[in-house]
Amino acid sequence: MTIPPASSPAPPDPQRYGWAIPPETGHTPLKADVAVIGAGSAGLTAALLAATNGQRVVLIERERTGGECTFTGCIPSKTLLALARQVHAARQSAALGLSVSGEPDWTTIRAELHRVIDRFRDVDSPESIEARGVQVIGGQAAFVSPHVLEVTRGGQTRTVMAERFVLATGAGATVPDIEGLRDLPFLTHETVFDVPERPAHLLVLGGGPVGCELAQAFARLGSRVTLLHSGERLIDRDEPEASAALLRALRADGVTVHLKADTVQAARTETGVRLLLSGGQTVDGSQLLVAVGKAPRVEGLGLEVIGAEFNRQGLKVRSNMQSVTCPYLWGAGDVVGGPMFTHGATERGTLAGLGTLAWWGQGVAALRAPAARVEDIPWVTYTDPEIAHWGLTEAQATQQYGARVTVVEYDFARLDRARTEQQPGFVKLVALQGWFGSPLGLRVVGAQVVGPRAGELIQTLSLSPRLHIHPVRLALLPVSYPTFSEAVRQSYLGLLADNPAFGRRRPGRAAGQAQPSEHPRGAATATSS
Numbered sequence: 001m002t003i004p005p006a007s008s009p010a011p012p013d014p015q016r017y018g019w020a021i022p023p024e025t026g027h028t029p030l031k032a033d034v035a036v037i038g039a040g041s042a043g044l045t046a047a048l049l050a051a052t053n054g055q056r057v058v059l060i061e062r063e064r065t066g067g068e069c070t071f072t073g074c075i076p077s078k079t080l081l082a083l084a085r086q087v088h089a090a091r092q093s094a095a096l097g098l099s100v101s102g103e104p105d106w107t108t109i110r111a112e113l114h115r116v117i118d119r120f121r122d123v124d125s126p127e128s129i130e131a132r133g134v135q136v137i138g139g140q141a142a143f144v145s146p147h148v149l150e151v152t153r154g155g156q157t158r159t160v161m162a163e164r165f166v167l168a169t170g171a172g173a174t175v176p177d178i179e180g181l182r183d184l185p186f187l188t189h190e191t192v193f194d195v196p197e198r199p200a201h202l203l204v205l206g207g208g209p210v211g212c213e214l215a216q217a218f219a220r221l222g223s224r225v226t227l228l229h230s231g232e233r234l235i236d237r238d239e240p241e242a243s244a245a246l247l248r249a250l251r252a253d254g255v256t257v258h259l260k261a262d263t264v265q266a267a268r269t270e271t272g273v274r275l276l277l278s279g280g281q282t283v284d285g286s287q288l289l290v291a292v293g294k295a296p297r298v299e300g301l302g303l304e305v306i307g308a309e310f311n312r313q314g315l316k317v318r319s320n321m322q323s324v325t326c327p328y329l330w331g332a333g334d335v336v337g338g339p340m341f342t343h344g345a346t347e348r349g350t351l352a353g354l355g356t357l358a359w360w361g362q363g364v365a366a367l368r369a370p371a372a373r374v375e376d377i378p379w380v381t382y383t384d385p386e387i388a389h390w391g392l393t394e395a396q397a398t399q400q401y402g403a404r405v406t407v408v409e410y411d412f413a414r415l416d417r418a419r420t421e422q423q424p425g426f427v428k429l430v431a432l433q434g435w436f437g438s439p440l441g442l443r444v445v446g447a448q449v450v451g452p453r454a455g456e457l458i459q460t461l462s463l464s465p466r467l468h469i470h471p472v473r474l475a476l477l478p479v480s481y482p483t484f485s486e487a488v489r490q491s492y493l494g495l496l497a498d499n500p501a502f503g504r505r506r507p508g509r510a511a512g513q514a515q516p517s518e519h520p521r522g523a524a525t526a527t528s529s
C-alpha cells in the first residue's frame, strides 16, 4: 500500500496567528553564516545555538514559528488529555456521593485549549527569536543552487546565501491509499484541534500514539469514538502488555476498538462518513480523524540541486546529523525520520547547531551523538494509564541476545503509593544477566512502565544504562516513602534477588512465546474485537 504525503495544510488564519507569522520576506538578498529552514523544535534549537555562538543566523519559516509541538502536536494534545482527565475524574467521583451529569461544554474546552497554546506561543514568537540574535523571515524555502536558497511568499522571492544550512522542515500527516478517502473532508492532527463542535461520533484511523491519545480525549469529553487500527495491537513499538493495558483502558472509556481492521473504502453519507472494511463490515461516524503516521517533508526543497541524498524515510544523515552527501547541510528533527518526538528534535537540533560551528562544535557534537541514537530516546504515550518505554522490548532483546535475557516484572499491587491511590500499573525491565550468576556484566537494555507517573519513572528507570551506572547502584539508592519512584528501586532489586517484595524475575521469551496469564494484572495480549 502506498502512503502519499498529505497535501499542505491550509494557510493559518492571520487573525488567530497574527504575530506568530514571521515578517514579510522583503526583496534584498541576505547573507548569513547559517541558514535554518523550519522553525519547529529542531530548527529553533539549532538556530539559537548557532547564534549564541556568534554565527549570523537566518531562520526561515513558511507558517508559524513554534512548529508542530506548539500548535498541532504535544501542547494541544496534552492539554486536551488533561481537560479530559478532569472530566473523567469528576464522573468517577459519583462513587463518593458527588453527583455529576451532562457533557462538558465544547466551546469552553476549545477556548481553554487555545488559551494554553497562546501562552506557549509567546516564547517562540518571531520577536522573541529575533531578540535572541536570529533573523527570522517568512516564506517557503528551496535550494536553487549550491549555498543558495530562494524564499517565496505571496508572489515575492528573496535569495538567502549561507555557508552552512540546517534542514528542519518536520513531517506531515500521511494519508492512506483508501478508495474515496481523498474526496472526504477528513481531519488530521493539523486540523482536529480546531473543530468548531464536539464530534458526535469520531472515527479514528490508526492506533499509534496520536490515534490512542485523541481517541481517549474525545471519548472522555463526550464524543462517541470508534478506533480502527490495521495492526494486531495498539502502540506496537511498546511491549504487548502495554498495548493490552491501553486496549482495556480505551474500552473502559467507551471507545469501540477494531484491531486488524483493513479499511478499503471511504464514502460520504448524509450524516458524515462511512468506512468499508475488507471483510464487508461498514462503520459509520460523523467525522474521520486520520492518524496513520507522518512522512518527512523532503520534497520541493531542491535537495537534488545540492546533491543531498534523501528518500521517503527522510534526509540521510550521519550520527552527527550531517548530510551523508552534502557537506554543508545538517538535518534535524522529524525530517531525518526515526523516532518523531520533540525531545528527539531538540537533541538532534542541538547536534545540527553544533555541527554548523567551528571544529570544536563538531567535536562536541561527535561526543553528544550517542545520546541522540534512536535506541537511547525514551518515549511516553500520555493516555490514562500513561505508558512509557525505553530501549529494547523483550522480543527484540531475545532476538539479539538469546538466553542471556532476563526479565523482571513488578506489579503496582505491591507498591504502597499505588495502593493508596488505588491505581494499577507495572514496570517491566529487560536485562542481560551477569556472568556466572554474579552481578558482573548485569545490564538493563529495555524498560516499560504502565501506570501513574510512567513518563517520570521511565527517566529514572533508564538512567543506569544511559549513564553506564551499574544497576546495583540504582537498586540501593534510598527513595522517599511512599512514592511511585519506589517502583524503580523495587524492580531493580528484582534483578538481584528473588524476593516476593521485589519484581519477579524470569527468563526472556522470544516473540510469540508470551504467556499472558503471567503478565502483571493478567494483562492479556490484545486480540481482534
Ligand SMILES: Cc1cc2nc3c(=O)[nH]c(=O)nc-3n(C[C@H](O)[C@H](O)[C@H](O)COP(=O)(O)OP(=O)(O)OC[C@H]3O[C@@H](n4cnc5c(N)ncnc54)[C@H](O)[C@@H]3O)c2cc1C
Pocket: 037, 038, 039, 040, 041, 042, 043, 060, 061, 062, 063, 064, 065, 066, 067, 068, 069, 070, 072, 073, 074, 075, 077, 078, 139, 140, 141, 142, 168, 169, 170, 171, 189, 210, 297, 301, 332, 333, 334, 335, 340, 341, 342, 343, 344, 345, 382
Ligand atoms: C498529535 C501529536 C502529539 C504529539 N505529542 C508529542 C509528545 O507528547 N511528546 C513528544 O515528544 N512528541 C510529540 N509529538 C511529536 C512532535 O510534535 C514532533 O516530533 C516535533 O514537534 C517535531 O519537531 P520538528 O522541529 O522536527 O518539526 P516541526 O515542528 O514540524 O517544524 C518544522 C517547521 O518547518 C516548516 N517548514 C516546512 N517546510 C518548509 C519550507 N520549505 N520552508 C520554510 N519552512 C518550512 C514548517 O512550517 C514547520 O513549522 C506529537 C505529534 C503529534 C502530531
Ligand SMILES: NC(=O)c1ccc[n+]([C@@H]2O[C@H](COP(=O)([O-])OP(=O)(O)OC[C@H]3O[C@@H](n4cnc5c(N)ncnc54)[C@H](O)[C@@H]3O)[C@@H](O)[C@H]2O)c1
Pocket: 176, 205, 206, 207, 208, 209, 210, 211, 213, 228, 229, 230, 231, 235, 236, 261, 263, 291, 292, 293, 294, 339, 340, 341, 379, 380, 381, 382
Ligand atoms: N506522546 C508522544 O510522544 C507522541 C504523541 C503523538 C505522536 N507522536 C509521534 O508522532 C508520529 C505520528 O504518530 P501516529 O500515531 O500518527 O503514527 P504511528 O506511525 O506511530 O502509528 C500509526 C499506526 O496506524 C497504523 N495504520 C497504518 N495504516 C493504517 C490504516 N489504513 N488503518 C488503520 N491503521 C493504520 C499503523 O500500523 C501504525 O501502528 C509518531 O512518530 C509518534 O511517535 C508522539
